[in-house]
Amino acid sequence: MQDDPAALKYSRMKSLWEYANPKKFMQVSGAMLPWAAGLSALCLVVGLIWGFFFTPDDYRQGSTVKIIYLHVPAALMAINAWLMMLVTSLIWLVRRHHVSALAARAAAPVGLVMTVIALVTGAIWGQPMWGTWWAWDPRLTSFLILALFYLGYMALWEAVENADTAADLTSVLCLVGSVFALLSRYAVLFWNQGLHQGASLSLDKEENVADVFYHPLLVSIAGFVLLFFALVLLRTRTEIRKRRLQALMNRERMG
Amino acid sequence: MLSVSNLAIARGGVPVLEGLSFALNAGEALVLRGPNGIGKTTLLRTLAGLQPPLAGEVHVGEDVLAYAGHADGVKPTLSVTENLDFWARIFGRSEIAPAIAAFDLEGLTSRAAQNLSAGQKRRLGLARMMVTGRPVWMFDEPTVSLDAASVALFASAVRTHLAGGGAAVMATHIDLGLTEARVLDLGPYRAAAGVGAAEFDSDEAFL
Amino acid sequence: MIALLRRDLAIAVRAGGGFGLGLAFFLVVVVLVPFGVGPDTATLTRIAPGILWIGALLACLLSLDRLFALDFEDGSLDLLATAPIPLEAVVGVKAVAHWLTTGLPLTLMAPVLGVMLNLPGQGFVWLVISLALGTPALSVIGAFGAALTVGLRRGGLLLSLLVLPLYVPTLIFGAEAARRGAEGMAVNTPLALMAGISFACCALMPFAAAAALRVNLR
Secondary structure (H helix, E strand, O other): OOHHHHHHHHHHHHHHHHHHHHHHHHHHHHHHHHHHHHHHHHHHHHHHHHHOOOOEEEEEEHHHHHHHHHHHHHHHHHHHHHHHHHHHHHHHHHOOOOHHHHHHHHHHHHHHHHHHHHHHHHHHHHHHHOOOOOOOOOHHHHHHHHHHHHHHHHHHHHHHHOOHHHHHHHHHHHHHHHHHHHHHHHHHHHOOOOOOOOOOOOOOOOOOOHHHHHHHHHHHHHHHHHHHHHHHHHHHHHHHHHHHHHHHHHHHOOO | OOEEEEEEEEEEEEEEEEEEEEEEEEOEEEEEEOOOOOOOOHHHHHHHOOOOEEEEEEEEOOOOOEOOOOOOOOOOOHHHHHHHHHHHHHOOOOOOOOHHHHHOOOHHHEEEEEEEEEHHHHHHHHHHHHHHHOEEEEEEEEOOOOOOHHHHHHHHHHHHHHHOOOOEEEEOOOEEEEEEOOEOHHHHHHHOOOOOOOOOOOHHHHH | OHHHHHHHHHHHHHOOOOOHHHHHHHHHHHHHHHHOOOOHHHHHHHHHHHHHHHHHHHHHOOOHHHHHHHHHHHHHHHHHHHHOOHHHHHHHHHHHHHHHHHHHHHHHHHHHHHHOOOOOOHHHHHHHHHHHHHHHHHHHHHHHHHHOOOOOOOHHHHHHHHHHHHHHHHHHHHHHHHHHHHHHOOOOHHHHHHHHHHHHHHHHHHHHHHHHHHHHHH
């Protein structure tokens, strides 16, 4: 039986789901958290210092271009945080692992902060470049709408008292919201063609930024990914502790 | 008509009842007893399919149960006839006269439900069960705000239903005079904290 | 299902049903706009389609929190959930009732208010068509929001926060169609896109709303 690839795959899958057990998750995440936090700090320090002090000024944008090392990683994480919430929400709805739902809850405020960082750094960058803090450009507007979705999602978590009910409702909202966020993205593109430059990181080499800017940017992105990971781990651990406390209080009440 | 095996249920993530098994046949009535908070309402809602059980199974056919909760589901701006007629149509039926007669609502048919007394409104809510045409009736504290005469009306309606091959489950503290009803005391099934709970989809998973 | 539709319509038009409130709100919003932006007719002509769309959208939002809340409070929703009609159909029928008592009257009233905002003559027909196609989406998306917040004490405010971002695509295409119509441009693209969104919402949102209702009834 061991040689049967399907059986092998199943046993691997099973071991992956083991981490959805709150107790197991607490052990593993507790061991991972210092590493994730330390690596993230290292990458951020290296990436940002390299980016700010050891790259040349852009021939058109001058030194303002250096805000890219905050703007692009934050924007990337703002979207990826929502994608992660979508995946964990689906896992909760299908397999009903508490850790998954709590991880989605934990990621939302981090994602919102990333969205706000992307919007604020964008405004600071846009002021000298476009001569305005804010324009109803499709990319800016899409991020603003994304921020509204984060707000609604978090507000629903706060409003519902029963934790499992809240997890179910927010998961459904996350699914529906994802579809509408995507729709809004294209609707906004239709509505206004915009000022924003093309993607900074696309597979199309022509459009991409030059290598001198690119390498520190990659380090900086790695730092933001690790920072997001560390913050979500930390917040998920807090949420699990809160639920454990609640469960203990419930048990006491039942006597 | 309705059977339950090794059922466990939770309220607000906390297991309240476990290991509950019973069966209900045509012509039988079951009265649920137990102190406040033991989980009578939760049990009835689980039987009605409004919430999933933690463990165990509820065996019941399609379109067999009719449920009457704490609230009557009466629309204040509609008349008594309109309210009953609506529920009859929802259940694909049209005959409401027997229900009006059984619960002594004849003099009130055209009155808006907001002008009924609490007891009259309750009778309207109970009369709703007769127009559903469903064989198994489930009541949650049906006699709240009913006077003695109305309780007797209710008891005789249930008795007629049982004689016609129906069945009933009710959570009540009042003796309805239904001598044939079996009494199920829920006390022994109270869920013990932490025992076998880890497999449940509840807060216990965190302990 | 016809019975449910008839009941909801009867409740809406009887005393205390709040049938006229949405329309009155729409009127007030549109009347307030010139006080805010000034009486210059050229400006009003330019912004009229957008104002009418936003006014209709807000008026639609106003009555959403009652969509399931009343049935939830008096226990009817429990009973409907155990009735032979699937909950998805209950949601669909209630959204239709909401549209008949809100979206449709708003659509019919919009041209009258268009006159007050100096909407150009060619814009009226496209305004009505865009609202007629778009307001069903507003009702059914709203039904989803109402289903999410049905058991909550401060549901009304949260409902707005949840539903308004979901209204963005419908509003963009609807107002764009009305604007292009008023300026005498081709309206096909935004109108077709909005109709697509509207039909997709009507087909799919009842399932999401019913799922949320089932969770809230537990």
